[in-house]
Amino acid sequence: METSEQQAPTLDAVSAEWISALSGDGNERAAGLARLHDLLVRVATRELRRRETLSGIGGPELDDLAHQAAADAMLAILAKLHTFRGESRFTTWACRFVILEVSGKLGRHYWRQHPAASLDSEDWEQLPARFGIDPGGHAEYAEMIAALRVAINETLTAHQRRLFVAVVLNEVPLDSVVARLGVNRNAVYKAVFDARRKIRAFLVANGYLQERRREP
Amino acid sequence: MTDAWAALDAFLRTDPADVGCDRAIQVLHIYVDLVVEGRDPASRYPGVAAHLAACGPCGEDFRGLLAAVTENP
Numbered sequence: 001m002e003t004s005e006q007q008a009p010t011l012d013a014v015s016a017e018w019i020s021a022l023s024g025d026g027n028e029r030a031a032g033l034a035r036l037h038d039l040l041v042r043v044a045t046r047e048l049r050r051r052e053t054l055s056g057i058g059g060p061e062l063d064d065l066a067h068q069a070a071a072d073a074m075l076a077i078l079a080k081l082h083t084f085r086g087e088s089r090f091t092t093w094a095c096r097f098v099i100l101e102v103s104g105k106l107g108r109h110y111w112r113q114h115p116a117a118s119l120d121s122e123d124w125e126q127l128p129a130r131f132g133i134d135p136g137g138h139a140e141y142a143e144m145i146a147a148l149r150v151a152i153n154e155t156l157t158a159h160q161r162r163l164f165v166a167v168v169l170n171e172v173p174l175d176s177v178v179a180r181l182g183v184n185r186n187a188v189y190k191a192v193f194d195a196r197r198k199i200r201a202f203l204v205a206n207g208y209l210q211e212r213r214r215e216p
Numbered sequence: 217m218t219d220a221w222a223a224l225d226a227f228l229r230t231d232p233a234d235v236g237c238d239r240a241i242q243v244l245h246i247y248v249d250l251v252v253e254g255r256d257p258a259s260r261y262p263g264v265a266a267h268l269a270a271c272g273p274c275g276e277d278f279r280g281l282l283a284a285v286t287e288n289p
Contacts (some may be wrong), residue, residue, distance in 0.1 A: 047284065050279075087246045088246045088248070088249040089249055091285060092245040095285055096244050096248075096277075099277050102280070103273060128224070130227075131224050132223050133219075140218065141220070173273075174273050184237075185241075185274075186236050186237035186238040189273075190236055196227070196228045197230045200229065200230075203228070208221065209221065209224070
């Protein structure tokens with residue numbers, strides 16, 4: 001069973017110092033805010049560089065996004081400062097906000113780079129390739145597409161089908177689907193998760209796949 | 217089962233222990249600190265471990281946060 005801490009843990013000395021500075025006033029708070037902002041900009045910049053190959057964002061645009069992510073994370077952190085319970089170091093808790101901001105901004109930025117990308121086009125011939133299957137190398141390719149299409153038509157809700165098509169068939173990044181549809185990440189993940197489970201159950205029931213082997 | 221069907225099967229398999237994105241993000245900072253401290257976060261949060269292994273965006277956030285706190289201790 002997964003549980004949160006049952007009791008509020010004692011803050012470590014460094015975290016307590018952060019909380020004291022950010023909760024204070026005058027020069028102490030100003031210095032704390034400046035220090036936090038520096039940390040967030042540094043983390044956002046490194047994170048955007050770490051993802052640079054995939055995102056294709058670099059140079060001044062990367063710096064601009066890093067500052068935007070840090071500013072938005074700063075606002076979120078200060079609004080939620082009272083909820084910090086010391087279950088982790090303060091800096092880890094704070095950095096989580098800016099990492100999530102970076103992901104959200106990259107998700108939105110995708111549409112500037114791929115304005116013609118489609119959530120809804122249904123080129124089913126591409127589907128096996130999405131699972132790493134080379135269509136030229138497999139005689140059962142056509143059979144697989146037909147089976148998948150029946151499974152999708154017969155088992156998925158319209159919502160599950162739309163998100164499965166967007167994320168799996170059209171390979172739109174999940175956070176970009178989130179940005180376009182204005183839903184949260186969990187809603188998209190859960191719909192695709194349920195779609196995978198239902199498609200597999202259909203393929204097992206119809207003899208295409210074997211039931212999950214249970215460990216002794 | 218041929219390689220093609222096996223590949224499809226591997227993609228479609230889901231882990232019932234997977235807790236989803238909301239719960240994983242909720243405890244991501246705790247999970248990362250357990251990694252940094254050399255403890256075993258997967259034993260305390262097996263459903264989060266299952267999720268981070270399956271969800272690309274949350275896995276990326278996990279790796280990013282771990283790198284951030286390792287490089288900015």
